[in-house]
Amino acid sequence: MAETSTATKRYAVVTGANKGIGLEICRQLTSHGIVVVLTARDEEKGLEAVQKMKDSGISDNLVVFHQLDVADPDSIASLVEFVKTKFGKLDILVNNAAITGAVLKS
Template sequence: MTRQKTALVTGGNRGIGFEICRQLAADNIKVILAARDLQKGDKAMAKLDNPLVSCIKLDVTNDADLQSLSSKLESRELVVDILVNNAGISQGIRYSILNEPRELTAQTMDINFFGALRLSQIVVPFMQKNHFGRVVNISSGHGSFSKMDKQNPGYRFSKVAMNAMTVMLADEVKNDNILVNAMTPGWVRTRLGGLNAHRNVEEGAETAVWLCLLDDDGPNGEFFKDKATFSW
């Protein structure tokens, strides 16, 4: 009998992350909703009202939180088959490449890129032991060279780096039945995207969920929007 799969979704308490949790649980996937604020995570879990969803405190920049997750994986208290690197911020929209403060750039990189990298470095080796895994990196069109401009540099840097990580990690695990892909949800109505965005969270989450549920012969090391390949 095939074991029920478990997904870990960072930044799962709101926006696209919350919707990814909802859709995965509706597809009979156990979901670990990860939130840096446990109270907000618990409220989100209660709102989902699905017994397949649990919640953990996980700030992807916090060493203690990351070590706690590593220990739970080592002891088999938790098993992660699907990792969704969704946690992220965008706070430099009013800045250009010549004037974004270094501290702002560094903070954005720390959460959006280094958080995803460190979490992948913890989780993926356990996937390798289990000979199965799916890693989905929530990137952005702002990280594509086809869409590059001078604004919001820290956010763009972080997504370019995430895209590079996707290709490198996919190559690392290509013989381990682990598929690693990135996707852009488009401009979605969330706290990050704003109220003027033309896509809803259901549309924004759909491709991420599709990548989470890929068959073993699915794509690896690619970038998607609306389930179609997207230019790096």
């Protein structure tokens, strides 16, 4: 039944996931049957990463792209709306994006 499977499914968002550790975290999560929102600040890079995952055999149902720049409030609001509307909940947030928030001056 669709309702039951939606209720028991787990959903994750990974930030900065178009490459490196973030992309690998996406792979690992999907290998556990978790639905992953692969996010990237650059849409083209993010879509390429999703395609790479699909090409490696990961099911279409387990990975979806959404743009997210963690330093842009409008972008964050858009992702929140997307998750609320599409899944109604979020189980896991992996804030991997390489941004410290600190500005270092020499």
